[in-house]
Amino acid sequence: MAITLRARRSLTASAVGVAASLTVSLAVLVPATPAAADADAVPTYEVKIDLTTAALDASHNPIAAVKAAFGITGSAKARSYEYFDTSAQDLDAEGWDVRLRHKSGSDFEESYKKRFPVTGGDIDAALDEANAEGFDSSDTNDDAEVDWGYAKQTLSFSNEKSHSGSGYSGTSMPSASTGRSWLVNEIPGKLDDWLGKNWGSDTLGASGAHGPVTSQVWSGAWESSDDASIEVLPVKNAAGTGTDYVVELSFKTDTYADAAQLHTDAIATADAHGWLYHGDILKTQLILDRY
Structure with missing residues (x-):
């Protein structure tokens, strides 16, 4: 028993x-149930339409008719800025822009922007691509925006930081080495480790300043946008022997519907008066290429 x-x-x-x-x-x-992915980011919109120099007077200021047509009422305010990248534009090649900007009487603005192209107007596809790279609705450090030009749309995520402007008058800029050290010290993690550990800070540390350039900006409100502006930016011409003037009309808004209407109406108004530039002028690329 x-x-x-x-x-x-x-x-x-x-x-x-x-x-x-x-x-x-x-x-x-049996695989574990995967965690639900965070939703795509919700972008704001900025419509950017370029005008010809027919919109400017002899002093390269917007003519009164242009201001009246687009609700521009403010006086001019100066801003200086420059981009940092290597001579081979390694940051730009990966869709990154690093900018230092100084508005008159303000602290310096440090901007780290990642761009995603929008193909065929498919903003959702660009948002999905950004999501896969960690730019999603849970990201509280980067602001999503769709830049909507004449024919081109670009989704961007900007991480904005500041540096004290104490000791700098007007829109004066620091030396290239000083500005670069500020930007390296404040670099966001996404950029720093983009292609490997410390890739961003190593690349930025080897960069040079493209610029500075100084523009004049007039502000106002038009249709659904209470943040309208005209920026006049003088840049070296391609030969380096003179100056080209970039005239950018822009409107910020929160919704796609408002942006679409602003885009249609701004193009129609500018074209009717003979001010419209039929294309997209990429200011960042101009500055990277010419300085």
């Missing part, structure tokens, strides 16, 4: 061991 009881206990223990083994095996074979 004792032998039978021991045998039963042995069989019971064996059965428990087999069951436990099967449970562990099944746990290994």
Whole structure:
């Protein structure tokens, strides 16, 4: 009887061991339910339409008719800025822009922007691509925006920081080495580790300043946008022997519907008066290429 009881206990223990083994095996074979991905970011919009120099007077200020047509009422305010990149434009090649800007009487603005192209007007596809790179609705450090030009749309995520303007008057800029050190010290993690550990800070540390350039900006409100502006930016011409003037009309808004209407109406108004530039002038690329 004792032998039978021991045998039963042995069989019971064996059965428990087999069951436990099967449970562990099944746990290994059956994948865990993946965590739900965060939703895509919700962007704001900025419509950017370029005008020809027919919109400017002899002093390269917007003519009164242009201001009246687009609700521009403010006086001019100066801002200086420059971009930092290597001579081979390694940051730009990866869709990154790093900018230092100084508005008159303000602290310096440090901007780290990642761009995603919008193809065929498919903003959702660009947002999905950005999501896969970690730019999603949970990201509280980067502001999503769609820049909507004459024919081109670009999704961007900007991480904005500041540096004290104490000791700098007007829109004056620091030396290139000083500005670069500020930007390296404040670099966001996404950029720093973009292509590997410390890739961003190493690349930025080897960069030079493209610029500075100084523009004049007039502000106002038009249609659904209470943030309308005209920026006049003088840049070196391609030959380096003179100056080209970039005239950018822009409107900021929160919704796609408002942006679409502003885009349509701004183009129609500018075209009707003979002010419209039929294309997209990329200011960042101009500055990177010419300075």
